[in-house]
Amino acid sequence: MKVPRTVRRVAAGVFVALALAFFAYTLADAWNETNGRLPSIARLGGAALLVAIGLLAAAAAWANLVATERRLDHGASFLVSQLGKYVPGAIWQAAGLVSLTKSVGVRVGRSVTAFTVMALTQAVAGGLFALLLAFAWSSISILPRVLLGLGGVVVVAFLDRRWMVKLLHVIPRTRSASLDVVPPQMAIIRAWLASVVTLAATSAAYLLLLGSFGVVHHPVRVFAAYAVAWTVGFLAVPIPSGIGVRETVLVAMLHGIFPGSVIVAASVYLRLVTVATEGISAAAASHRVRPARLAAARRAADDDGDVVSDEEVPSPRAPR
Secondary structure, three states: OOOOHHHHHHHHHHHHHHHHHHHHHHHHHHHHHOOOOOOOHHHHHHHHHHHHHHHHHHHHHHHHHHOOOOHHHHHHHHHHHHHHHHOOOOOHHHHHHHHHHHHOOOOHHHHHHHHHHHHHHHHHHHHHHHHHHHHHOOOOOHHHHHHHHHHHHHHHHHHOHHHHHHHHOOOHHHOOOOHHHOOOHHHHHHHHHHHHHHHHHHHHHHHHHHHHHOOOOOHHHHHHHHHHHHHHHHHOOOOHHHOOHHHHHHHHHOEOOEOHHHHHHHHHHHHHHHHHHHHHHHHHHHHHHOHHHHHHHHHHHHHHOOOOOHHHOOOOOOOO
């Protein structure tokens, strides 16, 4: 039986509220555990720089998937839409991004498909770090490590455009997508590489902040574990930004390296740095998505005959 959308949104909202309460508790616990130690300004600044690098890589991936022209405008649209992912419901980032992309003259069907392809390349990028984690996580038995490594290798197959098309036709929102709106093979590969950069930069930022609370004795394991936990949280639709899910997975994988409260606290500090960096990036990019500027771009696209009516394509939703 299908759960009504309203019930799912309320449940997601309750989960987020509980996760925020848990974060507040763990921050207080981490404060006691570390005698009030906080990340230094230098570490916070370094983390913000790494997050910014990851954001720019993700924006480049989006611009590469969605169009061959006006890539700066498409990258700016991606940066402006980022804050929508923190709203419960799993549609607001996608809806905002698709709307902005449409304003630049791209068909809704193409942008919805590109959004789903980008989400899939991000998930496959997480598989690469799962392979790294399989080598670095020496404290568990061999079978889980083998399964983790195999999973990381198998998902790479979905980078093949033929498999990507088959997967898109399974996902409800892109089930009717035609081949002409699916990005070409090299665009998919470039988006995957950019997603690897994004995950690597974000994981390095977490490692940097975790080092505020003591010496990190297993940096490779922490680096890979954060990327895998991020990917699990990313796939946990419709929880906004994987709040709570990411931290639960992270505590399980980093058990014994630091107290759980410290592991969660470092993740919360990284979330705060990420939100601040995304807000600054959105403000900096907003001038490229001004309504008047986008209207001019839309008129130019209409004159070239590149835009189709909305009735020909599905309404935007985040990938499921």
